[in-house]
Amino acid sequence: MAEKKDYYEVLGVGKDAAAEDIKKAYRKLAMKHHPDKNAGDKNAEERFKEVAEAYDVLSDPQKRQTYDRFGHAGLSGIGAGYGGFAHFDMDEALRTFSGVFGDSIFDSFFGDIFGRRRGTSGARGSDLRYDLTITFEEAAFGTKKEIALPKADLCEGCRGSGSAPGTQRRVCPQCGGSGQMRSVQGFFSIQRTCNYCQGMGSIISHPCPVCAGAGRVRKRKTISITIPGGIEHGDTLRVQGEGEAGERGGPPGNLYVVIGVEPHPIFDRHGDEVLCEVPIPFGVAALGGEIEVPTLDGKARLKIPPGTMSGQIFRLKGKGIVNRRGHGRGDQHVRVIVETPQKLSRHQRELLERVSEELGEKQYPRTAEFNAKVSKLTNK
Ligand SMILES: [Zn+2]
Ligand SMILES: [Zn+2]
Structure with a gap:
């Protein structure tokens, strides 16, 4: 190909x-x-x-x-x-x-x-727009949706022709079948569409009883929409031919489905990547441990190494959004926020005071680095 x-x-x-x-x-x-x-x-x-x-x-x-x-x-x-x-x-x-x-x-x-x-068929049907809201997860993985919309659809009684079944159109008496009328304006001979048959060259002799010759009827139609994984808020899907039916057998318009994606309470999205913030107890940050984090596929375990800083980001490979180009899935990024305990009991307070006295400045590398910068400034 x-x-x-x-x-x-x-x-x-x-x-x-x-x-x-x-x-x-x-x-x-x-x-x-x-x-x-x-x-x-x-x-x-x-x-x-x-x-x-x-x-x-x-x-x-x-x-x-x-x-x-x-x-x-x-x-x-x-x-x-x-x-x-x-x-x-x-x-x-x-x-x-x-x-x-x-x-x-x-x-x-x-x-x-x-x-x-001109003359081959009637006017094209109008395009339609439908706003469809889907969840964060549906956007991530793709989904199928059925939508019901009122529209002018092809008449099944005459398959859009407007003629009663078994009857024939007859030659337009005004243009004699050419669909065109000639007129002279100044130096020019101008060709116009015949207004009696709208350029079709023929007219309906026996109108279809279902649509009275219009070739289309208003109805509520259910259409199933396939939404690809990785679709983004504001993307538009074009559904070929599902707009309104054309006039007198003309081609149908298209349906444009404008996708809205609901925000997620935990996850943010950047392209194929999913971001989330997870609080961890300060003990786990200092000592290390394992925490449970939510992903689009349910819960996952995440190892926290000892000495983890607040704001550090960990990656869960392949737990992000489906890639529109078929390149697998993006990653999930977990930003941990170290949480400080509140409302200490007297006993807890004493324990923490002891630990705090034990810990030297070297064990707080960020603090040490910051203090060094500050002292350089003040000694100038
Ligand atoms: Zn005509
Ligand atoms: Zn009909």
Whole structure:
């Protein structure tokens, strides 16, 4: 399989390119390789899809950040094209194209050149956004979630066509089936989309009884979402084709699931690493011992060597968050805080006083070092 090309290279821009430059680079390349200007040229077609995919990622700050950090693999959970071997399909690439150029450009400049795409189907369905909150642990290891959302979905009575089963559409009486109307404005002959059939060239003769010809119906749909381990707060998952159904059999929009991760009462997270602070009794710090620490996998034992200082950090290998690129798991870092006992009994107090008198300055290396610095200052 061919290695996927770097998105920045595809657009011929630097890693630090501004959004405006990325857009400019895309505009230039997309115009050059547009399939309607390069009919039958497979290379141009591939390039067109490639630049659309690259632009789709680099123009979205969230996706761009993910790509910068994790490469192609970071986007693989997000949807079609990214990460896998398949590139954007042509519909996807054309949607990106019209998203940037807008439809007006077709009518005013490229009515003829780009007109071919008109009439194939109805408008694309809207994208939907769903905010989904998951726990710290679910984000760490990944999970599957079912979400129910109300949306306009494909009508099953007519599979989106809008025609009653067994009936045929008939030729549009206004445009005679071309989907286009010509009119003359000044020197120009301008081609417009037929407004009677919306450019489809045909009209519904017998509307579907379920959707009354709309091709879609509103319903509550349950969708299962696979959330990859290592996902972070604010990441967006794209579920291809689960937005609203298109009009009159047009392509569906996408569903964007924006992930929120609940904070954890004990753990903090930095990328794949988990951090936590654990208090230990001052006796254990001085004498050494073993303590129990919480991890994402349950409790673990941690050896505390004699003479441990407050703030010292210990590492539990492989107890962190699942790596999005499949590089195993990060580590857990345990920062120990030495705790001083409070409310001493008389007997305890006497014992501690004896110990304290016994201990010389050398046994407190930090204190000794600090005192040396201070005395240098005062003797100046
Ligand atoms: Zn028509
Ligand atoms: Zn229907």
